[in-house]
Amino acid sequence: MDMKHRGSSGSTATLHLSLGSFRYADADRDTLRAIELDLSPGSLTIIAGDSGSGKSTLGGVLAGMLPRQGADSCEGTLALAGQRIDYSPEHSPRIDIAGWAKHVGLLPQDASLYLSRIRQTVAEELVF
Secondary structure, three states, X not given: OEXXXXXXXOOOOOEEEEEEEEEOOOOOOOOEEEEEEEEOOOOEEEEEOOOOOOXXXXXXHHOOOOOOOOOOEEEEEEEEOOEEEEEEOOEOXXXXXXXXXXXXXXXXXXXXXXXXXXXXXXXXXXXX
């Protein structure tokens, strides 16, 4: 996976990711491992790589859509606009997606995949 980043000069990073590992609930190995990333305000970052290299997963983590509460395993820290979120196997906090989206945008390759995840989550919440 390759990352290209273009930021505005003189700005300070507002989005920081220090990811030890990320693993989907049904996976037998980590999808992401050892990623350090700082993104500046007004910057454009392109993540490119082969199919299955973790691009969409990284985008989901940065956008606050992953890890899924009570399902995926994530170890690391995500910080944005003064808010710090620490993930561990024992603690997977929920992110206010609407608030997060005010600062971070994600353009997924297949938007229907993300929409189906949202529908599934809403359906699960309605059951209770």
